[in-house]
Amino acid sequence: MSAAPALSPRWSGQSRVAAFVFIAALLLFPVFITDQFTLHMMSLVAINAMVALGLQLLFGFSGQLSIGQAAFYGIGAYTSGLLTTKLGVPFPAAFLASAVVASAASLLMVPITRLSGIYLAVSTIGFSILVHLVLKNEEWLTGGTFGLIGIPRVSLFGYTLRNPVYSYFLCVGSALAVYAALVRLERSRFGRAINAIRQNEDAARSNGVAVTFLKSQCFMIAAFVAGLAGSLYAHQVRYLAPDDFTFWKSIEFLFMVVIGGVGSLFGAVLGAAFVVLLPEWLREIGDYRMLVFGALIVIVMLFGEAGLAGFLRTISRRFGRAFGRHAAGMRPPAATPGPSPSKQDSNG
Amino acid sequence: MAEVLIESSRLTRRFGGLVAVDAIDFAVNAGTIHGLIGPNGAGKTTLLNLIAAFYSPSEGTLRFRGEDITRHGPARRARAGIRRTFQNLKLFAEMTALQNASLGLHASNAAGVFDAIAGTPRHRREERAIADAAYDSLAFVGLGPYSDVVAGTLAYGHRRLLEIARAIVARPALLLLDEPAAGLNATEAADLSGLIRRIQAQGTTVVLVEHHMDVVMSVCDTITVLNYGRKLAEGTPSAIQENPEVIEAYLGHGQKPPPQEAHAVS
Amino acid sequence: MADQTYFWDLLVGGLAIGCVYSLIALGFAMIIRATGIIHFAQGEVMMLGSMSALSALWLLPRLPAVAVMLAGMIAAGVVSVAMEFFVYRTLRVRRIPIMNVITATVGMSILCINAARIIWGSEPLRYPDLFGTLAYAFAGVRVSPQLVWIMVMGLAVMGILQLFLKHTRTGLAMQAVAQDPDAAQLMGANLTKMMVYTFGIAGIMAGAAGVMLGSLFFSFFQMGFVTGLKGFIAATLGGLGSIGGAMLGGILFGLIETFSAVYLSSAYKDGIGMVLLIFILLFSPTGLVGLWKRHR
Numbered sequence: 030m031s032a033a034p035a036l037s038p039r040w041s042g043q044s045r046v047a048a049f050v051f052i053a054a055l056l057l058f059p060v061f062i063t064d065q066f067t068l069h070m071m072s073l074v075a076i077n078a079m080v081a082l083g084l085q086l087l088f089g090f091s092g093q094l095s096i097g098q099a100a101f102y103g104i105g106a107y108t109s110g111l112l113t114t115k116l117g118v119p120f121p122a123a124f125l126a127s128a129v130v131a132s133a134a135s136l137l138m139v140p141i142t143r144l145s146g147i148y149l150a151v152s153t154i155g156f157s158i159l160v161h162l163v164l165k166n167e168e169w170l171t172g173g174t175f176g177l178i179g180i181p182r183v184s185l186f187g188y189t190l191r192n193p194v195y196s197y198f199l200c201v202g203s204a205l206a207v208y209a210a211l212v213r214l215e216r217s218r219f220g221r222a223i224n225a226i227r228q229n230e231d232a233a234r235s236n237g238v239a240v241t242f243l244k245s246q247c248f249m250i251a252a253f254v255a256g257l258a259g260s261l262y263a264h265q266v267r268y269l270a271p272d273d274f275t276f277w278k279s280i281e282f283l284f285m286v287v288i289g290g291v292g293s294l295f296g297a298v299l300g301a302a303f304v305v306l307l308p309e310w311l312r313e314i315g316d317y318r319m320l321v322f323g324a325l326i327v328i329v330m331l332f333g334e335a336g337l338a339g340f341l342r343t344i345s346r347r348f349g350r351a352f353g354r355h356a357a358g359m360r361p362p363a364a365t366p367g368p369s370p371s372k373q374d375s376n377g
Numbered sequence: 378m379a380e381v382l383i384e385s386s387r388l389t390r391r392f393g394g395l396v397a398v399d400a401i402d403f404a405v406n407a408g409t410i411h412g413l414i415g416p417n418g419a420g421k422t423t424l425l426n427l428i429a430a431f432y433s434p435s436e437g438t439l440r441f442r443g444e445d446i447t448r449h450g451p452a453r454r455a456r457a458g459i460r461r462t463f464q465n466l467k468l469f470a471e472m473t474a475l476q477n478a479s480l481g482l483h484a485s486n487a488a489g490v491f492d493a494i495a496g497t498p499r500h501r502r503e504e505r506a507i508a509d510a511a512y513d514s515l516a517f518v519g520l521g522p523y524s525d526v527v528a529g530t531l532a533y534g535h536r537r538l539l540e541i542a543r544a545i546v547a548r549p550a551l552l553l554l555d556e557p558a559a560g561l562n563a564t565e566a567a568d569l570s571g572l573i574r575r576i577q578a579q580g581t582t583v584v585l586v587e588h589h590m591d592v593v594m595s596v597c598d599t600i601t602v603l604n605y606g607r608k609l610a611e612g613t614p615s616a617i618q619e620n621p622e623v624i625e626a627y628l629g630h631g632q633k634p635p636p637q638e639a640h641a642v643s
Numbered sequence: 644m645a646d647q648t649y650f651w652d653l654l655v656g657g658l659a660i661g662c663v664y665s666l667i668a669l670g671f672a673m674i675i676r677a678t679g680i681i682h683f684a685q686g687e688v689m690m691l692g693s694m695s696a697l698s699a700l701w702l703l704p705r706l707p708a709v710a711v712m713l714a715g716m717i718a719a720g721v722v723s724v725a726m727e728f729f730v731y732r733t734l735r736v737r738r739i740p741i742m743n744v745i746t747a748t749v750g751m752s753i754l755c756i757n758a759a760r761i762i763w764g765s766e767p768l769r770y771p772d773l774f775g776t777l778a779y780a781f782a783g784v785r786v787s788p789q790l791v792w793i794m795v796m797g798l799a800v801m802g803i804l805q806l807f808l809k810h811t812r813t814g815l816a817m818q819a820v821a822q823d824p825d826a827a828q829l830m831g832a833n834l835t836k837m838m839v840y841t842f843g844i845a846g847i848m849a850g851a852a853g854v855m856l857g858s859l860f861f862s863f864f865q866m867g868f869v870t871g872l873k874g875f876i877a878a879t880l881g882g883l884g885s886i887g888g889a890m891l892g893g894i895l896f897g898l899i900e901t902f903s904a905v906y907l908s909s910a911y912k913d914g915i916g917m918v919l920l921i922f923i924l925l926f927s928p929t930g931l932v933g934l935w936k937r938h939r
Contacts, residue, residue, distance in 0.1 A: 034475050034508060034512045034524045034525065035475075035508060036475060036476060036479055036504060036507065036508045036511070094742075140925055141921065141924070141925065143928065144924055144925075144928050145928070147681060147879070147883060148879065148883070148924050148928060148929065148930070151875070151876060151879040151920070151924070152920075152921050152924055154872070154876070154917075155876070155917035155918070155920055155921050156917075156921075158913060158914060158917050159914045159917055159918065162910065162911055162913060162914045165910075166910040166911065210494045213493050213494050213496065214490065214493050214494060216493075217488070217492075217493030217500065217504070218479075218483060218486055218488055218493070218500075218503065218504070218507065219488075219489060219490055219493055220493070221472070221476055221479060221480060221483075222480065222483050224469065224471070224472065225469045225472070225480050225483075228469040228470055228471055228472070229467045229468065229469055229470075231431070231451075231463070231467050232463070232467035232468065232469065232480075233469075233480065234450075234451045234452045234455070235429060235431075235451055235452075235455055235460065235461050235463075235467075235544075236455055236460070236480045236481050236483055236484070236543065236544075237452050237453075237455035237456040237483055237484030237547075238452060238480070238483050238484070239452055240452065246490060250490065276872065277868075280749055283746070284746060284749070287742055287743060287746040288746070291740070291742060291743075316757075316760070316761055317757075317761070318757075319753055319756070319757040320753075320754055320757040320758055320761065322753060323750045323751065323752070323753030323754030323755075323756075323757060324750070324754050325750075326746065326747065326749070326750030326753065327730060327747045327750040327751060327754065330734065330739060330743045330744070330746055330747035330750065331730075331733060331734060331737070331739070331747070336743075
């Protein structure tokens, strides 16, 4: 026991192998699957996963329930779309600008970080609805309900990425970079502090943690990532309509986080795949598609309280491998976001 | 002995019509262990919460090292060197003991989001130092072997110790202990007395709210007795034990003292 | 614009739509109080009530307005109880984290929307005029009978709920369970039964709202989503879990929406209520109820 204790559990050999296999599979995917539509869907999974990863940080780690991430995603998408179509800004600059604008918009959230649980969530819903209305009504800027058309393909260093394989790599690469950054963040002083805020805000305060500042930082990071994802989305589909960024889209991001497993970064990725791909796979059953989708969500909630990541962890444990250990995170799922309102009110 | 670390002047806190703390003038000398006792509802914990900024005073001022800190919030006071424990344990239940203790060092480090993502030397240096200091603090309170145990699964007595470890890891100037002996058995309480003295020996001034009279009488240099939100008496443990007003407050008015207190005072 | 009749029209219209929101908000408030769940399928319960009442009307075209309303209320009540019985109870028994339960309610919402689309089709369905078409005149001001009846019936339903909660054994037991489940259970209240009552009443309120909303505009498989959301926001505006707050919040939200659509901007009518909500929350982080308590 002479070894100095570690603040974060070290990655086991199996986790390293699992991560390597996962990344290798993502990189080799286009070699075996060349179908353009499938690649497009995988790019969309990566884009959505980025937003879900940001939301995982915001909700899963810092405990702030936002049902408004589509707003930042939309702001990022329109920023990139407008900069490239109207001002001819090159993609890399527009990509970064989207993230900066989205996280600047998230500064509006600073006052509401002092709200707890559901009240915070409702305020983010309000913000999401407002942003959607702006996108819809400010035709001079956004094209209104007609949408924003003619967004160019991504072009890097004078080379336009026409082949969907390249945009696949761009999206997957960005998602992996975001993932890696958030893993590092989770295992840092910042990550521990925001987890502490979720678990006991009073205790965090009494240890000198600047709660409001860190909570705002979480909103900014989540919005930054959502902005990047929005930019990628704009150039992936090359047509933006306000209805891509409704409150419903915000709910979808929340689905990804909860279905994947609250508090698990890998879970957010799995959740994104579930929410993006499942309705596509269910297309064959036509009208019953969303019916089954809704039912499946209820069923996943019934059987996997730690989400898909927890499910994976159980399976891997059963098979005696450690594949899910890193994947599923290290802690049980978070309980109630904030204090139960019924308790607060009953005191009056 | 002469330097005053924290000092209140006519500090008052009202809850609706109830005056929980009533114009208290209170001073703690640097380097001492200062006990706060009194019957239930005397305002001890309220006074502690006022010092830690978990309540804001209705009136009066609070000075720490001569500086007026009345308007400073809890996090700011913690950064200035006022740390506390809680009567009903507020740990980060899903984190390990080591991670819990490391939170106490949050404010004394600087690596932020960019450092963590980029893995800068500052980040790595600080992480190492934080882990070492947090482990030392755990070892100091006797939790060394439990550093990897998740806080929520620790035994009750260990959780109390963990809170203390987290509060002292940054070597604060002032430590506020809110009933640290509650729920501990006699042996554990005796160990706690030793721990509080060792904390004092490290240079930390301690304010102790406690019902357990054995602990209070054995460790405190000075004791302040509160009753109905007012200061009833102040002095050394032996002076307090012989003070007729204090005995009256505990035994008089038909008010039944808690068993531990009865045992200690009688 | 500032003509008097128009103002009264708007006022009655705002109050009527406000009553619809109030009824939905009441369901949210009751369920949150009792279980801590944000029941996102509440709007869909309303929609199913509305659709069922319309179907009843198709079967029996001579059904009086009150009976149509009752049909909608009963149908929605049954749907709501079924959800509690088959889904939420299981989730509760398995001690699933509340966030997952809330997600499951959104899943239920998707399920109901698409079930309704399959059963009733995706076209908006016209409601016959339940309450006649001749305008009422009050002191020279003419207002639509639809709106007046909706207001009257909405207030009546809410009044009956208040009486039930305050003056019946069951109602009082429900209040007790909401405030302290453990203590109430020790006192002999049957938690399971109380949950069924809670969801039943929340459903009945939503059903009434559904028939009202249907008769104002039309019935539509997607009608529940946005309306349900507004009901939820109204409940938050009032102060989550407060019955009085939910009623007030709903009516206020209806008025704000109606008036701001005309006097400020119709494009942003949904947004103005939101901005106001956020400001109220910033000022009083627990809604209107918190504001009232603070100034008492």
